[in-house]
Amino acid sequence: MKYLRFSFQICLFFTAVLSAQNKEVTLEEIWNGTFRTERLDALHSMANGQQYSVLNFNREARSTSIDIYDYKTLEKVNTLVSSSDLPSVDYFTDYTFSADESQIILATNEESIFRHSVLGHYYIYDVKSKSLTLISEEKIQEPTLSPNGDKVAFARNNNLYIKDLVTTETFQITFDGVKNKIINGITDWVYEEEFAFVRAFDWNADGTQIAYIRFDETNVPEFSMDVYGKGLYQTQEVFKYPKAGEANSNVSLHVYNLKTTKTAKVNLGEKIEYIARIEWTKNADVLSAQVLNRHQNKLDLLAYNTAENKTSVLLIEEDKAYVDVTDNLTFLKDNSFIWTSEKDGYNHIYHYSKDGKLINQITKGAWEVTNYYGFNEKAKTIFYQSVENGSINRDVYSIKLNGRSKTRLTQDEGTNGADFSADFSYFINTFSNASTPPRYTLNSASSGKVIKLIKNNEALSKTLSEYKISNKEFSTIAINGNDLNMWTVKPTDFDPSKQYPLLMFQYSGPGSQQVANSWISSNDYWYQLLAQKGYIVACVDGRGTGFKGADFKKVTQNELGKYEVEDQIAAAKQLAALPYIDAERIGIWGWSFGGFMSSNCLFKGNDVFKMAIAVAPVSSWRFYDSIYTERYMATPQENASGYDENSPINHVEKLKGDFLLIHGSGDDNVHVQNTMRLVEALVQANKQFDWGIYPDKNHGIYGGNTRLHLYTKMTNFLDENLGDKISKK
Secondary structure (H helix, E strand, C coil), rough: CCCCEEEECCCCHHHHCCCCHHHHHHHHHHHCCCCCCCCCCCCCCCCCCEEEEEEEEEECCCEEEEEEEEECCCEEEEEEEEEECCCCCCCCCEEEECCCCEEEEEEEEEECCCCEEEEEEEEEECCCCCCCCECCCCEEEEECCCCCEEEEEECCEEEEEEEEEECCCCEECCCCEEECCCCCCCCHHHHHCCCCCCCCECCCCCEEEEEEEEEEEECCCCEEEEEEECCCCCCEEEEECEECCCCCCCCEEEECCCCCCCEEEECCCCCCCEEEEECCCCCCCEEEEEECCCCCCCCEEEEEEEEEEEEEEEEEECCCCCCCCCCCCCECCCEEEEEEECCCCCCCCEEEEECCCCEEEECCCCCCEEEEEECCCCCCCEEEEEECCCCCEEEEEEEECCCCEEEEECCCCCCCEECCCCCCCCEEEEEEEEEEEEEEEEEEECEEEEEEECCCCCHHHHCCEEEECCCCEEEEEEECCEEEEEEEEEECCCCCCCCCEEEEECCCCCCCCCCCCCCCCCHHHHHHHHHHCCEEEEEECCCCCCCCHHHHHHCCCCCCCCCHHHHHHHHHHHHHCCCCEEEEEEEEECCCCCHHHHHHHHCEEECCCCCCEECCCCCHHHHHHHCCCCCCCCCCCCCCHHHCCCCCCHCCHHCCCCCEEEEECCCCCCHHHHHHHHHHHHHHHCCCCCEEECCCCCCCCCCCCCCHHHHHHHHHHHHCCCCCCCCCC
């Protein structure tokens, strides 16, 4: 067909074992751990550059340990600490070293608050004396050791505290924290979700000062959720949630001086809406902050000198759409800094002087830098990951600070990621592709040469060799003037002379990617099950998705759901023209932004889509949070048509096919309000549909048998509404 510009297949296993593939994937196996992937958990490179630590879990003893391995031999050389040797700790779930690695923070009894935030009991373990110190009897957040390890700062009940590990004294440094009013040093809900960080405080280089962000949530509207639980009466969770166009937290930046016990408020200049990042420079008196306006199309990198009480602007990033916040800011010994930016149309690495003057653009080209790993001061070399080898692949590279001597350090086509030793002499490469489960190797950082294999998920490969596993085919499809990335999964006994129902999956959120040459996820096992039943499953990354340049990503600005939906409908129509696709049996499904998309596609594309499943969908961007929504849509007051013309809640009268709507009642992110309002609109339009609510389940809809129940429900819905003529299994 003309629409296929290129196509290649990735075969999951060698031909020699294909004859043994006769088992079929079951829903129970997807969720019971049958296909569990082995990983290296909590990997940390030791300061000596020759060893690394890993968090290991002993399933038989139900204990955890921090084990030290040698890079050269990959042999375990030491166990730093094991919970089996700690009478007061049954197990720990994470660990953090002090700068000199003489102390370790051990996390225990952690409980989730929202997506990233947790409360827990935390201990300081002294490696030399093997002593254990509980930081606080009460559960706390984000304990962080000072640079010399003699103090630990933490948050409790919306205030900041410091514990002196020498005197064991704990003292409070903020006093106005109140739930749903004032938060010190910990982000509010919308910052945590959309700027993706929780700890909003930071020690300076010599441990004499702590900078922190203060959130005044007083004027932020509250959202409430009923929690049904198991009691006679439900309870209610109430929290601050700024929806698009509503008041955000009033944020301010402060610096506490441990010597004077005084707190200074940082002058951030003109009114700013967001403090998206704070980070101390190598100079103990200079703090950096990334601040944004409400539209998020102007970002200032500020430097605040505590000794002079002076704020200066290091650089300004502006964009007609929005500016992405970078996590790659790296201050070098001379306080010059590394920065990543889309200023030339693609995400690249730049080097600036300590005064914010551009020294040079280090990477260039019509491709994106996707990760920044670090800078080797001695060799003047930067290490990064990019899509230079195609937007669905990832490779690791090195390049000199002056932009010369670029070296590709990974060779296998797929997704490569790196964890470098502290002295940048080695890196552990994590590689996978659609046919290869995660493989961990020790590589030379200078040449990329593989030194030794660490782990290759051989057991999983052996397990899967017994199953009917379909190839995942990658291709591009020409839609609306663009070559869009696509993958397809067909039945193993695919016969081009027959016709098959098609299920399309997508997410389509700004900057996202679903068509990636990486190891399969739980959803992919479900697609294998569907292929076994006789479905073809396909996924297309349309306009607005990531890693193909800023213009491609930002074309959807102010009109989320317009171009993305057009691309999915057009793709479905092209696929329907294939002789082996039954044009009368095409469906689409998605979760979150994908649920917003699948709903819109069914309503607006009712001439091609016969059914849709929407899980936890946004039904109107008016219901979603300020930071995410306004980044792409401005406020509803400024862009009412953009909000309303592309929201599924306003297109229910177009529904002709079969529709399944799913939500968790405890979703603090995309509130169940979205589904309830969509349900009411469908009812008033007299449209029949199916729906289900999972009590107290959050945006992920999991726990116990929940995922199994959900996917059983979705599978049955597909069989009933798309899979007629397919034998039921």
